[in-house]
Amino acid sequence: MYLNVHSQYSLRYGTMSIPTLVEEAFARGVTQMVLTDINNSTGIMEFMRECLDKGIKPIAGMEYRRDKQLLFIGIARNKEGMKELNDFRTEYNLEQKALPHVAPTFVNAFVVYPYGHRHPLKENEYLGIRYDQLNRLFNADLSDIKDKLVALQPVFIADKIDYRLHEYLRGIDLNVVLTEVDPEDKCAKTDMFLPPGQLEAKFARYGFILDNTRNLMNCCVMDYPKGRVNLNRRTFTGNKKNDRELLEKLANSGMEYRYGKSNKEAIRRVKHELKVIYELDFCAYFLITWDIIRYSSSQGYYHVGRGSGANSIVAYCLKITDVDPIELDLYFERFLNAQRTSPPDFDIDYSWDEREDVQDYIFKRYGSQHTALLGTMSTFKDRSIIREIGKVMGLPKSEIDSFTDQTQAAVNQNNETFRKIVAIHERMANMPNQRSIHAGGILITEDPITYYTALDLPPKGMATVQWDMYEAEKIGFDKYDILSQRGIGHIKMAVRLVEENQQRKIDIHQVKNFMKDPSVNANLRIGNTKGCFYIESPAMIQLNRKLKCDSYLVLVAASSIIRPGVASSGMMGTFIKYHNAPETVSYLHPVMKEILKETYGVMVYQEDVIKVCIHFAGMDGTDADILRRGMSGKYRSKKEFDRLVQRFHELAIKAGRPEEVVKEVWRQVSSFAGYSFSKAHSASFAVESYQSLYLKTYYPREFMVAVLNNYGGFYDRALYVQELQRSGGIVHLPCVNNSDTIVNIQGVDVYLGLVGIHGLNEHFIQLIPEERKAHGVYQSLEDLIKRTGIGLEQAIILIRVGALRFTGKSKKELLWAVHLLLGAKVKPSNDAELFQVESRNYSLPVLVNTRLEDAYHELELLGFPLSMTMFDLLQTDYRGDIYAADLINHVGESVRMVGEYVCEKTVVTKRNEKMWFGNFLDADGNSFDTVHFPNNTPAYPFRGKGCYLILGKVVAEFGFASLEVMKFAKLPILPNPVIS
Structure with missing residues (x-):
């Protein structure tokens, strides 16, 4: 009997998540209800799944509001009706028009106006009356509207406590203090599910209203397919047989281009992959991706193809990726296996100034009704919630600031106001706050996409679905990732500048030659990589120097072990140790040696984890695919790993693996949740790194100009200007x-x-x-x-x-x-x-x-001085006891250094204490790193840009020296003569 139910997706209005909403309805004996979130259909598909699990009949709808005014409620009779409601909302969103007061003529949807609507009602239109409005019917002539009256009991909240939360949400939305939230700005205190039988009792004198309501709802059947089905565009050519023939032709032609005519291993792998692709019905996915690459290449755009799809030799032959899976011995099952239900990921990176044209091509090529950007849902973040609640409570800014200051955490615990804010925060945390755009996901669908969602028009200017990638996958949509990054822009512009400035043409795609170049590899080994994609950060420079990295294969490994999963588990240190002394390798188990010999028994890539689960623990491909999803972050946490803990242990013990070894192997596996790369992904990054490093090695000035003109990378502009000067x-x-x-x-x-x-x-x-x-x-x-x-x-x-x-x-x-x-x-x-x-x-x-x-x-x-250096500006002539180049010769000694601040990184220790890693330049322009432990560092040591006097102990690890800081202070500079 509930025609007007709202979830949290009625943003900053509704308080209940979809599961909570359905649980509340189930507890009160509700058998059918309509979800009508305000101006969106974000939660409809989730709502239907949750209702069906509870045996409740779900009905889809939408509440249309303009400003604060409820205009009307749309209720879908069926799937076609939901499309009509979504199309209507989409039209007004995309054309940025205000909603009309009167609904259009829907064929497969009902319209319910609030009681008091004065326009003539069409056959499919009704008047919704609340029980507290029934007195208006007393002695009224109902002959014209008797068949049009339905019971309207809105649901926004679960209980009285939820109502208070609702008021805070409204205050946040309106940016006013709680006392300024007017009655018309919020729902009624009774806008909730009523106890069983109570709603019927309130309408007891008007049984015909209840009958009208039941009849309306009984007419509605959400005839959507049950469970996850493939809703992506199913063919590229319009015919599956033609798709298969075209893919085979393209793959074989590309194989000849990549490997020549007689490479037996390539022929075998292409044939095997094509068979799996056919069987899993992924031909269209590959061909559409190929089509996107074909277009962008015709425009002269650079791209980098990565993701799990880069494990595929077919993708390599179609020029989707430039990673050779034979050369790298990439693990095919990471890419596709018989149990996989969704296509592999292809992340296609373009220069930041070319991506939008590629997206525009996709929209035009595949049609506006079948193409949309993927959305995302931002939630209330911890710090922002505290600030927003504080403002709604009318607290002064200074008090709000004190509540967000970590150094005052102990004091705040005894503050009654703070405890109240925390209580509100706990109920509001993780609630959706606003819809936004996914970093690069695009959906290309078989049926018009408005069967499943209305479309928004964010500032990006392209139609965007109203739910995120997690919901898309559950419904049955798989995204194409069209991304952008500055690194490709650096490369593209640098090549052009070299041609203009030095009249030299560079084939930047001759990466295999770059990988063998001794000068390029020498720069990689010593860390002369600032400005170069993925290998310019202090952490990556430090890692490559510890590994003495001077080859593509080592760089591929380095690109993955820098990730948090490997690093935090201690496996990064183990890898470095064994790489420098391979004769000391100790394997946990003979199986680990067999499957992980290349990485010294250390799990470095997602593929390694899957290999361990299959070959060490005896798990099947289905479990491996769940692990793949968990490792890629698609479940947002280690949840999927935890579900498999017991199964992993049981199967491994059954296979005769020692219990202690099983525990340690699982510890390493579980550390990968959401934080690891596939080997092909790392290999794609390494290819781009080599392109950047080649340009920096031989054309450093043009390269650094390109970095500056594409708005830099990891560092501030000042450092790139210094790199320009160092290069002549x-x-x-x-x-x-x-x-x-x-x-x-x-x-x-x-x-x-x-x-x-x-x-x-x-x-x-x-x-x-x-x-x-x-x-x-x-x-x-x-x-x-x-x-x-x-x-x-x-x-x-x-x-x-x-x-x-x-x-x-x-x-x-x-x-x-x-x-x-x-x-x-x-x-x-x-x-x-x-x-x-x-x-x-x-x-x-x-x-x-x-x-x-x-x-x-x-x-x-x-933002930086060019006429003088920061060292020239110092009041002191002192430049330190030693410089960075001499640091390695003073291991174990306490020294004083003067360094110009470059950057810092904050980490939280296992004891939940903060420590810092710093990076500085000495007066010669050479870089050195510092470590700031919690016990030696006051509240927060860094004071922004400038030069610092640093007292510390020189330490070294694998031949890389750094400074453990004991004392630390920013040095004063000469006063501004104009002011003084």
């Missing part, structure tokens, strides 16, 4: 006559771009170089003003950053002049002058800028 680049400050919008390079001269100047308006960032290219260089400050129309404030920014130094005048002279020019209201003009009139010259005293003043201007406007 002469880096110049921005200049209106030499700089472009972005960084440019001519020979060894590099001019910083106008886009990097803080405070400079986007209009002038574009206009200044465009005007110069169209009409020649600027002759003077006055010429710049006339041709660009730049105002006083923006002109001052350019002067202070040094962008008008071509005039030969000091900044102070230019500042004087610009005030005189613009103060006299010189009218700017973009028209060419017939005669060039010289501006007046004024006799001024000598106005000189110091290097220190310039450095402060650059700090303010660029």
Whole structure:
């Protein structure tokens, strides 16, 4: 009898999750109900699953609201009716129109208006009346509406406590304090499931209303398929036989391209893979992915194919990936096995500025009714919940800040207000807060997607489903991941810059040659990799130096063991130890030696875990696939692993494995939950790393310019500028006559771009170089003003950053002049002058800028000084007892070093204490690492950018030296002469 039920997906309004909602209904004897979340159908499919499990008849619907006003409720008679409701909501979402007061004519859906609706009712339309409105029917003539009245008992909350939570949600949504949430902004205190029989009792005098309600609901049947079915586009060509023939043709042609005509192992593997692909009905998935690659390649776009699909030789032959599964001995069962129900993952990376065009192609190629971006659901995060609740309670900002300050945790425990916030937080935590967009998932469906969801139009500008990847998979949809990353942009631009600046063409896809290049591998070994994809972070540099990594295969392993699962379990340290001394390898069990000899008995990849579960414990492929899902994070936790603990132990013991060995093997397996790569995934990363490193090795200046122009990587821009200088680049400050919008390079001269100047308006960032290219260089400050129309404030920014130094005048002279020019209201003009009139010259005293003043201007406007180094700015000339290059010669000694801050990383120890890892540059520009243990570090040691005096003990591990910090302080710099 409940036509108007809401879940948490009525965002910041409903309080119950779908399972809780269904449990509440079941407990009160409800036999059928309609889920009508506000302006969305996010929870419909989950609702149907949960209801069917409890023996409740689910009915799908949607409540349409505009602002605070309930317009009407749509109730689907069947699957087609749900599509009508979704289509209606989608139209208004995508066209960004306000909903109308009157519903359209639905063929397969009912409409329920709130009592008081004045428009004539159509055949499928009803009036919903609440029990507290029944007095309005007293002595009324009901002849015209008797058959149209239905019982309306909205459900938003579970009980009185939930109502208070609802009020806080409304306050958060409206951004007001609790007392300012008006009655019309929230639900009624009675908007919940009533005890059995109570709703019928309230309508007892109007039995016909109950009959109308039952009849309406009895007409509704959600004729969706039961369980998970394949809802993806089923064919590429329109015919499965043609799909099979096309895939076989493409695979065989690609095999000849990759391996030649007579590679027996390649022929065998392609034939075997194609058989499994046919049997599992994944032909269309491969062909659609191939089609996407074909299009992007025709546009000259670079891509990197990774994910478990990169284990596939068919994918390699279709040029979806560039990872050779024969060379790397990739484990086929990680990619596909007979028990697998969903296709393998293909993560296709593009440059950040090319992905959107690829997405646009997919939408146009496969149709707007069958294509949508995958959504995601953001939840209330811990810190944000505390802040939001505090604001709703009307607390001052200082008090809210104290509640989120970890250092005051002990004090807060005794604070009554804080305990109240925690109680609210516990009920609100993990509730959905807002819908957003998945990082790169796209769905391509067989049937119109609005059978299953309405579509949103987020700022991205492409239609997006209203549920996330987890729900998509349960319903029956598998995503195509079209992702973007800066690293590909670095590579693409660097290749172009080398061709323009050095007139050399590079085939960046000749990766196998790069892997054999001794100079490239030497840089990898010593950690000269800043700017290079995936291998530039201090942690990765440190790992590669410890491994003495100088080959592709070792880098593939390194790309995976850096992941948290391997690192936190202690297996990273074991791998490094055995790699440096393979003669000392000790295997847990002979089977482990047999299947993990390549990685010294250490589980490094997802495939290794699957091998262990199958060959060591005797589990089957179905269990292995569950493990695969858990390791890829698709269940958000170690939940799926935990379900298999008992089975793993039972089967392993049954196979005769020693109990203690079984426990240790499972400990290592369980550490991988959500944190490991497949070997092919790591191999794809390593291919891109080699492309970047080749460019950095032989064309470092062009490469670093590309890094800067694609907005960097792991580090701040300042470090990449220093790398440019170390590579022989002469880096110049921005200049209106030499700089472009972005960084440019001519020979060894590099001019910083106008886009990097803080405070400079986007209009002038574009206009200044465009005007110069169209009409020649600027002759003077006055010429710049006339041709660009730049105002006083923006002109001052350019002067202070040094962008008008071509005039030969000091900044102070230019500042004087610009005030005189613009103060006299010189009218700017973009028209060419017939005669060039010289501006007046004024006799001024000598106005000189110091290097220190310039450095402060650059700090303010660029974020880093170029005229001086951070060391030059120090008040002291002291640069430390030793430098980074000499660190290894002082192991065990306590030394003092001076370092320029680069970055830091915070980790939480097993004792739940914080410790830090730092990275610094010495005065020579060489890098060194620091470790800050909790017992030696005050509350938080880092004080932002600058130089630090560091006292620490030199330690070394596998030939890599670092500093264990004992004392630590930021050094003062020379005062700003303008201020002082």
